[in-house]
Amino acid sequence: MTPIDSDTQTELFDICIVGAGMAGATIAAYLAPKGIKIAIIDRDYTQKERIVGELLQPGAVETLKKMKLEHLLEGFDSQPVYGYALFQNDKKFTIAYNKNSDTQFHGTGLHNGRFLQKIRTDALKSKNITQLYGTVSDLIEDENKVITGVQYREKQTRETRSISAKLTIMSDGFFSSFRKDLSNNKETVTSFFIGLVLKNCLLPYPSHGHVFLSAPTPFICYPISSTETRLLIDFPGTKAPKKEEIKEHITQKVLPFIPAEFLECVKTSIATNDFKVMPNHYMPAKPVLREGAVLLGDALNMRHPITGGGLTAVFNDVQLLGNHLLAMPNFDDPKLLHKKITAYYTDRFHANTNVNIMANALYGVMSNPELKVAVFEYLAKGGDSSNGPISLLSGLNRNPGVLIKHFIYVALLCISHLITGKGNGGISKALGVVRDTFCIIWPLAYNELRFSSFFKKNTQH
């Protein structure tokens, strides 16, 4: 029996999870089987066709394994991904994900909607979880400003109801209505992704993510089922493209740079006109500590999706928060609960520093005419020049020193080419690159780097 909250005469849960999306459903699947009483609420549990969260980097797959949730990746035609293929003009090469003595790490391409339904079904199997349908409208606070639950409008009856819980996990996604109550976060739109599905398209390198660096802005693709490939095309700027702009962008800035092998697939897909557009946000985490509530997922932190790092960060956070909560004997000590939330916010910086910096730094580099030539050449060298960066991109390496080292090497390579005349430009362009490099890395380093992260022991996943 779930206890009753004496003030509201409603059931009192250990945890109320707002938003059964990737973050909310996964933490429910992790905690509910361990005896924690959970209420989970979402406004819509139907399966969606989304263009987000379709490539899991090895870091995300490994974290699922650590939480014993890797079975959630099976049974819906998800695809293994073994590394990346990079294309620039007529040059191309592949980089394999890292391996250690007993594991060849791999990522997974999948339909986000199918994956999410699988996670939800798994979580809802537990007898400790209560599923609620509705839109959360308000946080409930007591006289000491401690958050004690939420108010919501029930989907069927349209009645206003409340949920009482010792902890509210706010995981209401990138358009979160509640991050303003629990953080000082400010989101900025970096660009947009235009998403298309290519059907029965034979990729130049099957089971690989493909990155194309010849066009004015980058585009990427990867398998999401045995017959489908997701193509994501970057559209720079802060204003969403209109239908006509999308067509013009693709015709002029993408099609001329598509390798002949799959040009027909792309043309067929464009003809269906089935484009989906999503904004790409950058939002460093600036949580405000409030008793009784915590932020999780995109409500707390976002980065450019070019590296597919979102779910690596989400699952890192789910595991960290989950483990802190599981370390408590019960949820009856509000002071201990608050300590655990504080520890989660501190620990997650270290876990996600590289994922966050890498995403926006790489997007900056790939959108810069000089730096993108240099990064392609640098990665093509192989050895540490590709093993280091891929370990960062895949979310396996948490050491910020490694990231800074490779970023500086790429910048130096670019500058030396410009100065020695190998690139087109000379000194003035080289100075421009120094400025661009600084403008890319400085705000990210300022927002994301914590001095202590350099000294943490678990730099490897």
Ligand SMILES: Cc1cc2nc3c(=O)[nH]c(=O)nc-3n(C[C@H](O)[C@H](O)[C@H](O)COP(=O)(O)OP(=O)(O)OC[C@H]3O[C@@H](n4cnc5c(N)ncnc54)[C@H](O)[C@@H]3O)c2cc1C
């Ligand atoms: C274009 C794009 C591509 C991406 N590609 C990748 C990728 O390939 N790999 C990767 O790892 N990451 C990727 N990401 C990032 C990744 O998708 C997100 O980090 C992840 O989905 C965040 O999960 P979430 O649970 O925080 O949010 P969501 O999954 O959006 O879940 C939020 C949930 O909250 C519910 N909700 C919201 N408000 C309320 C309310 N008031 N009341 C009740 N319910 C509510 C919603 O219905 C929803 O179910 C991409 C992002 C973008 C924008």
